[in-house]
Every structure is written in structure tokens, then in C-alpha cells.
Amino acid sequence: MKGLKILTFMVATMLVIGLAAMGAQVKIDGSKHDFEGLTWNQNGGICGPCHTPHNALSSVAPLWSHTNTAASFTMYTNVTMNAAQPTEPNPVSLMCLSCHDGTIALDAFVGETAGATATMPVGSQVGAGANLGTEHPISILYDTNLVTADGALKAPPANLLNGGYVECSSCHDAHGGEENTKLLRMANSNSELCLTCHDK
Ligand code: HEC
Ligand code: HEC
Ligand code: HEC
Ligand code: HEC
Known part of the structure; x- marks a missing residue:
């Protein structure tokens, strides 16, 4: 009887661990970035719209398959900003803008002729008109010097930064x-995300 209880416990535990691992693997599934089966997705599958195993866009890791935007962006400025002003977004954010600024068709893939049928819905556009001046600053270096200069930032949260920079990601x-x-x-219903960086 005791043996059976331990066995049941072990099976249940393995099931929970297994499900948790599966959950971590499939979280793109069913999200707004799950383009599987959509007509514009001739690259097929769930990864194809953004990645390709071969002949990827050489200027952008990781194995990027989507044609990049050629827009010359206006970046966020304000007199109270302490971060050094970037002249353009870093490649990791350009990847997002290559769909979200609305200038490139969703089905414009590297090395393929764009169907140019699908465009980003207006409500999901960010950086439209090449204007990032009304968006949270991106491609800014967030280091300890900035924390000192700003006076109301927490220590740089390494897990949220990309090579030390604040990006879309x-x-x-x-x-x-x-x-x-x-x-x-992370959830942001109580501004938890904002408060991970801002000490307000
Ligand atoms: C909507 C676009 C998009 C889709 C779809 C997508 N990715 Fe990504 N992927 C990105 C972006 C952007 C990055 C780089 C930034 C980051 O890591 O968040 C990335 C980075 C990666 C990386 C390297 C960094 C890391 O997180 O380990 C791997 C591996 C990866 N993706 C695998 C996949 C696989 C496998 C799929 C399909 C199940 C997939 N991606 C679907 C956009 C996408
Ligand atoms: C291959 C094109 C493509 C790329 C690349 C891409 N997205 Fe998207 N994204 C979409 C589409 C299409 C939607 C759905 C738009 C809609 O239904 O209104 C979307 C939706 C979203 C949403 C809204 C989710 C919601 O629940 O409403 C966010 C946030 C988002 N993307 C952020 C990003 C970020 C950040 C990156 C880069 C790391 C990125 N996207 C890269 C195509 C893309
Ligand atoms: C400082 C954090 C932060 C950064 C950086 C950021 N976003 Fe967002 N983004 C958010 C939050 C929070 C929301 C949800 C807003 C809401 O629910 O009202 C959001 C919403 C969105 C949406 C859904 C449409 C909308 O306007 O609500 C898209 C698409 C999106 N972001 C794309 C991007 C892209 C592309 C970048 C980089 C150019 C980016 N985001 C950078 C925090 C950020
Ligand atoms: C990953 C870290 C990070 C997150 C998350 C984040 N921010 Fe920021 N934010 C920064 C940094 C760094 C600056 C630049 C501060 C400076 O230059 O003095 C900034 C700048 C700003 C500014 C402009 C300040 C100015 O002087 O014009 C505002 C407003 C702001 N953030 C609000 C938000 C809000 C609201 C959220 C949550 C949706 C958020 N931030 C999430 C890091 C972050």
C-alpha cells in the first residue's frame, strides 16, 4: 500500500514536470505569433516566418528569414533622458520592426518573391511612419553609469537586456x-514590468 502511494506520487510528479517542460516548449503555440496555417505564411510551420535554417539574412542573427525594414527611424528624445541617444535601432529590434512598422509585407521572406498580400494591422503597428519618437526608448545602453546619472533606475536587470541594451525584447x-x-x-497589471527597471 505504502509502495503504491509512493509510486502514485512519483508518477504524478513526473507528469507535472513533463507538462511544465512541454509548456515551456510550446508557448508560442496559440500566441499572436503563431502563424501556422495562415495564408500568407508560405514559409510554413511555426518558426518559418521568422527563422530559416539556411541562407538567412547575414546581417541579423539568429538565422533571420524576414526581409528587414529599410526605414530611417526618428528615435525617442527628451531633455530628461540620460541615456546616450542612438541614431537607429539595433538589429535585434529591427527584426521586430521588419513586420511591425508596417512598411514590409508580412510575407516578405529572404530569397523569395514577396506575395505582398498581408500587412500589419494598424492597431499592431509600432514605429509606423518611421517614428519611434512616441514609443518607449529602445537601443539604449543601460549600465551602472546610467543608473547613477538617472537617479531613479534599479541595477541593470541582465535578464531583460540584450548585450546591455534595452530593446523590444x-x-x-x-x-x-x-x-x-x-x-x-512578465505580468504588468501592477506595473511590475516597469518597476523591474524604474525605481519610482
Ligand atoms: C515572430 C517571430 C518569431 C517566431 C515565429 C519564432 N522566433 Fe525565434 N526568435 C525571434 C527573435 C526576434 C529572436 C531574437 C530575440 C530573442 O531572443 O527574443 C529569436 C531567437 C531565437 C533563438 C535564439 C535565442 C534563444 O531564444 O534561444 C532560437 C533558438 C529561436 N529563436 C528558435 C525559434 C523556434 C524553434 C521557433 C519556432 C518554434 C521560433 N524561434 C519562432 C523571433 C521569432
Ligand atoms: C513575421 C512578422 C513578425 C515579426 C518578425 C514580429 N511580429 Fe509581432 N506580430 C506579428 C503579427 C502578424 C501580429 C498579430 C497582429 C494582429 O493580429 O493585430 C503580431 C503581434 C504582436 C504583439 C501583440 C500581441 C497581442 O497579444 O496582442 C506584440 C506585443 C508583438 N507582436 C511584438 C513583437 C516583438 C517585440 C517582435 C520582435 C521581438 C515581433 N513582434 C516580431 C508579426 C510579427
Ligand atoms: C519598456 C517596455 C516595452 C518596450 C521596450 C516595448 N514594448 Fe511593446 N508593449 C509594452 C507593453 C507593456 C505593452 C502592452 C500595452 C497594453 O496592454 O496597453 C506593449 C504592447 C505592444 C504591442 C501591442 C499593440 C499595442 O500597442 O498595445 C505591440 C505590437 C508591441 N508592443 C510591439 C513592440 C515593439 C515592436 C517594440 C520595439 C520597437 C516594443 N513593443 C517595445 C512594453 C514595451
Ligand atoms: C528593461 C528596463 C526597462 C523597463 C522594463 C522599462 N523601462 Fe522605461 N526606461 C528604461 C531606461 C533605461 C530608460 C532611459 C532612462 C534615461 O535615459 O534616463 C527608460 C525611459 C523611460 C521613460 C522616459 C524618461 C524620459 O526622461 O523621457 C519613461 C516615461 C519610461 N521609461 C516609462 C516606462 C514604463 C511606463 C514602463 C513599463 C511599461 C517602462 N518604462 C519599462 C528602462 C526600462
Whole structure:
């Protein structure tokens, strides 16, 4: 009887661990970034719209399959900003803008003729008109010097930064996001995300 209880416990535990591992693997599934089966997705599958195993866009890791935007962006500025002003977004954020600025068709893949049938819905456009001046600053270096200069930032959260920089991917996870709500890396109903960096 005791043996059976231990066995049941072990099976249940393995099931929970197994499900947790599966959950981590498939979180893009069913998210707004799950383009499987959509007509514009001639690259097929769930990864193809963004990645390709061969002949990827050489300027952008990781194995990027989507044609990049050629827009020359206006970046966020304000007199109270302490971070050094970037002249353009870093490649990791350009990847997002290659679909989200609305200038490139969703089905414009590297090495293929764009069907140019699908475009980003207006409500999901970010950086439209090449204007990032009304968006949270990106491609800014967030180091201890900035923390001192700003006076109201927490220590740089390494897990949210990309090579030390704040990028689109600091707040979002292209692969689904913890919450699957707006693909955010963490819940933000009580501004938890904002307060991970800002000490307000
Ligand atoms: C909507 C676009 C998009 C889709 C779809 C997508 N990815 Fe990504 N992927 C990205 C972006 C952007 C990055 C780089 C930034 C980052 O890591 O978040 C990335 C990075 C990666 C990386 C390297 C960094 C890391 O997170 O380990 C791997 C591996 C990867 N993706 C695998 C996949 C696989 C496998 C699929 C399909 C199941 C997939 N991706 C679907 C956009 C996408
Ligand atoms: C500082 C954090 C942060 C950064 C950086 C950031 N976002 Fe967001 N983004 C958010 C939050 C929070 C929401 C959810 C807003 C809401 O629910 O009202 C959001 C919403 C969105 C949405 C959904 C449409 C909308 O406007 O609500 C899109 C698309 C998006 N972001 C794309 C991007 C892209 C592309 C970048 C980089 C150019 C980016 N985000 C950079 C925090 C961020
Ligand atoms: C291959 C094109 C493509 C790329 C690359 C891409 N997205 Fe998206 N994204 C989409 C589409 C299409 C939607 C759904 C738009 C809609 O239904 O209104 C979307 C939706 C979103 C949303 C809204 C999610 C929600 O729940 O409403 C966010 C946030 C977002 N993307 C952020 C990003 C970020 C950040 C990156 C880069 C790390 C990125 N996207 C890269 C195509 C793309
Ligand atoms: C990954 C870290 C990070 C996250 C998350 C984050 N921020 Fe920021 N934010 C920064 C940094 C760094 C700056 C630049 C500060 C500076 O230059 O003095 C900044 C700048 C700003 C500014 C402009 C300040 C100015 O002087 O004009 C505002 C407003 C702001 N953030 C609000 C938010 C809000 C609201 C959220 C949550 C949706 C958020 N931030 C999430 C890091 C972050």
C-alpha cells in the first residue's frame, strides 16, 4: 500500500514536470505569433516566418528569414533622458520592426518573391511612419553609469537586456511570453514590468 502511494506520487510528479517542460516548449503555440496555417505564411510551420535554417539574412542573427525594414527611424528624445541617444535601432529590434512598422509585407521572406498580400494591422503597428519618437526608448545602453546619472533606475536587470541594451525584447518575448498577454515577459497589471527597471 505504502509502495503504491509512493509510486502514485512519483508518477504524478513526473507528469507535472513533463507538462511544465512541454509548456515551456510550446508557448508560442496559440500566441499572436503563431502563424501556422495562415495564408500568407508560405514559409510554413511555426518558426518559418521568422527563422530559416539556411541562407538567412547575414546581417541579423539568429538565422533571420524576414526581409528587414529599410526605414530611417526618428528615435525617442527628451531633455530628461540620460541615456546616450542612438541614431537607429539595433538589429535585434529591427527584426521586430521588419513586420511591425508596417512598411514590409508580412510575407516578405529572404530569397523569395514577396506575395505582398498581408500587412500589419494598424492597431499592431509600432514605429509606423518611421517614428519611434512616441514609443518607449529602445537601443539604449543601460549600465551602472546610467543608473547613477538617472537617479531613479534599479541595477541593470541582465535578464531583460540584450548585450546591455534595452530593446523590444526587454519587455516582450517573440516566442510567446510568460503571460501570453501582449507577449510580455512578465505580468504588468501592477506595473511590475516597469518597476523591474524604474525605481519610482
Ligand atoms: C515572430 C517571430 C518569431 C517566431 C515565429 C519564432 N522566433 Fe525565434 N526568435 C525571434 C527573435 C526576434 C529572436 C531574437 C530575440 C530573442 O531572443 O527574443 C529569436 C531567437 C531565437 C533563438 C535564439 C535565442 C534563444 O531564444 O534561444 C532560437 C533558438 C529561436 N529563436 C528558435 C525559434 C523556434 C524553434 C521557433 C519556432 C518554434 C521560433 N524561434 C519562432 C523571433 C521569432
Ligand atoms: C519598456 C517596455 C516595452 C518596450 C521596450 C516595448 N514594448 Fe511593446 N508593449 C509594452 C507593453 C507593456 C505593452 C502592452 C500595452 C497594453 O496592454 O496597453 C506593449 C504592447 C505592444 C504591442 C501591442 C499593440 C499595442 O500597442 O498595445 C505591440 C505590437 C508591441 N508592443 C510591439 C513592440 C515593439 C515592436 C517594440 C520595439 C520597437 C516594443 N513593443 C517595445 C512594453 C514595451
Ligand atoms: C513575421 C512578422 C513578425 C515579426 C518578425 C514580429 N511580429 Fe509581432 N506580430 C506579428 C503579427 C502578424 C501580429 C498579430 C497582429 C494582429 O493580429 O493585430 C503580431 C503581434 C504582436 C504583439 C501583440 C500581441 C497581442 O497579444 O496582442 C506584440 C506585443 C508583438 N507582436 C511584438 C513583437 C516583438 C517585440 C517582435 C520582435 C521581438 C515581433 N513582434 C516580431 C508579426 C510579427
Ligand atoms: C528593461 C528596463 C526597462 C523597463 C522594463 C522599462 N523601462 Fe522605461 N526606461 C528604461 C531606461 C533605461 C530608460 C532611459 C532612462 C534615461 O535615459 O534616463 C527608460 C525611459 C523611460 C521613460 C522616459 C524618461 C524620459 O526622461 O523621457 C519613461 C516615461 C519610461 N521609461 C516609462 C516606462 C514604463 C511606463 C514602463 C513599463 C511599461 C517602462 N518604462 C519599462 C528602462 C526600462
